[in-house]
Amino acid sequence: MKLGNFFQITEKTAAFLTFGFVLILPVVLSFNPYYLSIFIIALILGAVSLSWNLLAGVCGQVSFGHAAFFGIGAYGSSLLVLKAGWNPFGAMIIAAFFGVMGAIIIGTPAFRLRGPYFALSILGFAEVVKLLTLNLTWLTDGSQGLFNIPALPAIRIGSMTLDFFVSRTTNYYLAAFLMLAIYLVIYFLRHSNTGLAMSAVHGDEETAAGIGVPVFRTKLLTLMVSAFCTALMGAFYAHYVHFLSPDSAFDGSWSVMPIVASLFGGMGTLIGPSIGALLITGLDEFIFKQFFETGHKLFFGILLAVVIVWTPKGLFGKSIRKK
Amino acid sequence: MGQDAESLDINQSPLLEVRELSRNFGGLQAIFEISFKVSPGQIVGLIGPNGAGKTTLFALLSGFLSPSGGEIQFLNSSIGGMRPDRICHLGMARTFQVVRPFPEMTVFENVKVAAIFGKHSKRPPSVVDQEVQEILESTGLFSKAGRLASSLSLPERKRLEVARTLATKPKLLLLDEVLAGLNPREVEEAIPLIRSLNNQMKISILMIEHNLRAIMGICDRLLVINFGQLIFDGLPTEAVENPEVIQAYLGEKEDA
Ligand SMILES: Nc1ncnc2c1ncn2[C@@H]1O[C@H](COP(=O)(O)OP(=O)(O)OP(=O)(O)O)[C@@H](O)[C@H]1O
Ligand SMILES: [Mg+2]
Numbered sequence: 001m002k003l004g005n006f007f008q009i010t011e012k013t014a015a016f017l018t019f020g021f022v023l024i025l026p027v028v029l030s031f032n033p034y035y036l037s038i039f040i041i042a043l044i045l046g047a048v049s050l051s052w053n054l055l056a057g058v059c060g061q062v063s064f065g066h067a068a069f070f071g072i073g074a075y076g077s078s079l080l081v082l083k084a085g086w087n088p089f090g091a092m093i094i095a096a097f098f099g100v101m102g103a104i105i106i107g108t109p110a111f112r113l114r115g116p117y118f119a120l121s122i123l124g125f126a127e128v129v130k131l132l133t134l135n136l137t138w139l140t141d142g143s144q145g146l147f148n149i150p151a152l153p154a155i156r157i158g159s160m161t162l163d164f165f166v167s168r169t170t171n172y173y174l175a176a177f178l179m180l181a182i183y184l185v186i187y188f189l190r191h192s193n194t195g196l197a198m199s200a201v202h203g204d205e206e207t208a209a210g211i212g213v214p215v216f217r218t219k220l221l222t223l224m225v226s227a228f229c230t231a232l233m234g235a236f237y238a239h240y241v242h243f244l245s246p247d248s249a250f251d252g253s254w255s256v257m258p259i260v261a262s263l264f265g266g267m268g269t270l271i272g273p274s275i276g277a278l279l280i281t282g283l284d285e286f287i288f289k290q291f292f293e294t295g296h297k298l299f300f301g302i303l304l305a306v307v308i309v310w311t312p313k314g315l316f317g318k319s320i321r322k323k
Numbered sequence: 324m325g326q327d328a329e330s331l332d333i334n335q336s337p338l339l340e341v342r343e344l345s346r347n348f349g350g351l352q353a354i355f356e357i358s359f360k361v362s363p364g365q366i367v368g369l370i371g372p373n374g375a376g377k378t379t380l381f382a383l384l385s386g387f388l389s390p391s392g393g394e395i396q397f398l399n400s401s402i403g404g405m406r407p408d409r410i411c412h413l414g415m416a417r418t419f420q421v422v423r424p425f426p427e428m429t430v431f432e433n434v435k436v437a438a439i440f441g442k443h444s445k446r447p448p449s450v451v452d453q454e455v456q457e458i459l460e461s462t463g464l465f466s467k468a469g470r471l472a473s474s475l476s477l478p479e480r481k482r483l484e485v486a487r488t489l490a491t492k493p494k495l496l497l498l499d500e501v502l503a504g505l506n507p508r509e510v511e512e513a514i515p516l517i518r519s520l521n522n523q524m525k526i527s528i529l530m531i532e533h534n535l536r537a538i539m540g541i542c543d544r545l546l547v548i549n550f551g552q553l554i555f556d557g558l559p560t561e562a563v564e565n566p567e568v569i570q571a572y573l574g575e576k577e578d579a
Contacts, residue, residue: 204423
């Protein structure tokens with residue numbers, strides 16, 4: 001009685017359906033600003049989950065600390081704009097590279113060790129970066145946080161103006177575009193030679209090394225790409241909400257929710273984690289919150305546990321075929 | 324086959340030369356001052372009782388373990404403690420006693436990743452695919468190319484293990500009990516495959532095997548180790564008459 005027995009689609013079809021759904025969702029929601037804001041966060045989570053799963057689902061390296069990269073991207077971009085007067089779009093890209101630097105700093109020592117050290121040391125890394133952000137008050141204003149982070153500047157295309165300051169809709173579609181771009185990067189990476197190496201490292205590190213795969217380099221590269229994408233989404237988040245504190249930017253849920261979304265949507269697929277993110281947001285918003293106004297998080301947690309135990313490959317893990 | 328081991332040793336510089344190689348695990352001396360050579364073109368058998376240190380020796384040769392002492396020369400470079408992927412690039416590849424396919428990848432992908440990363444030389448994708456096809460044909464896995472490795476039977480997995488190492492284009496192949504767990508008919512099928520690797524693909528082979536009948540038939544030379552020490556190095560026919568070998572190897576068999 002699992003979904004995989006009912007329908008089978010390919011990764012590509014699943015991706016088309018997902019992005020098709022994302023495209024029309026605002027129409028379905030009648031452009032209601034409240035719901036749009038909920039799903040902007042869902043798309044950010046979806047994109048982070050895709051990135052997390054590139055590392056965990058494809059390359060087999062589970063991270064418990066992706067909040068580190070998210071927060072680095074968020075603070076990095078905000079500070080470049082607030083303190084150095086950069087254009088937010090340029091700042092977002094550079095902040096994503098800060099995420100890559102973080103990946104190198106933590107990945108270089110952690111990937112030299114075998115076993116669960118990476119998963120744990122990255123958890124510690126996220127904590128350290130958060131503490132640094134709290135304590136480097138001259139730069140980050142510490143626990144006070146950063147206010148008035150500028151929105152992304154309006155883009156003019158012909159007679160059309162895409163405004164990111166007021167319009168939820170443009171922010172929604174930019175988030176969707178970023179998620180699509182990240183998905184495409186991951187898709188093509190997975191289908192390259194490097195993707196084959198990632199898969200081999202996931203399958204069996206020792207054997208992979210024995211047939212010439214540079215295991216350390218493959219893991220580090222995967223982490224760098226994953227961190228880049230996660231930090232990019234962190235930067236987008238900062239310019240979207242205009243306010244950051246160490247607690248919000250490095251919130252543990254940016255580490256935990258991508259794991260949950262990936263488990264939900266299927267770690268063995270590429271698109272699954274973003275479906276998971278949209279689905280858990282939708283379920284939480286439209287079902288659990290409606291019926292259990294106060295305890296919805298609890299019921300939600302129970303549902304997740306049931307899904308994970310019931311179908312370890314995720315709800316769609318068996319429905320979405322690799323090719 | 325049939326060539327005198329000694330004459331090969333004299334005529335050619337060795338492919339692999341191991342000098343006083345040692346490795347201990349804490350107090351356990353798993354390998355102790357082992358020295359031997361493998362010349363180009365040879366098939367050398369490696370036998371010894373359970374726990375003698377055969378797999379440990381392979382792990383040392385292929386870079387999965389670092390030696391505690393001694394030297395390993397492969398094609399005139401010192402490779403003791405070198406990383407496994409580097410050693411693979413130099414031209415030595417091993418199979419694992421416990422087969423380890425990449426379960427979530429297809430048979431084709433399993434071999435392809437070895438073909439791409441096993442050698443430094445860059446080839447266009449079509450050439451790589453062609454190579455993979457040929458290896459799958461020669462190892463009898465062609466019809467299984469699209470299957471997930473996790474769905475293979477044990478004999479098929481063993482073939483895949485060999486196919487994958489072959490794709491790295493080794494000059495020296497280390498086979499760790501590839502015949503174990505196969506029924507007599509499957510062994511009969513596997514032996515010509517191993518021979519053809521040596522004859523046609525010009526790959527030298529060092530193979531661990533418990534199946535004595537099989538190894539006597541294939542090997543030019545036999546190494547016997549017991550408690551981490553090399554106790555015999557010579558022709559297979561001489562090994563069965565060597566008292567130390569009989570006591571160590573066959574004696575243990577009787578106890579078991
Ligand atoms: N990583 C390790 N740590 C500690 N001891 C080890 C390790 N690997 C092997 N050993 C020990 O070293 C000895 C040699 O083991 P090895 O696996 O090399 O034997 P083997 O000759 O391959 O045996 P078999 O015929 O059963 O495969 C054994 O006593 C084994 O328990
Ligand atoms: Mg062994």
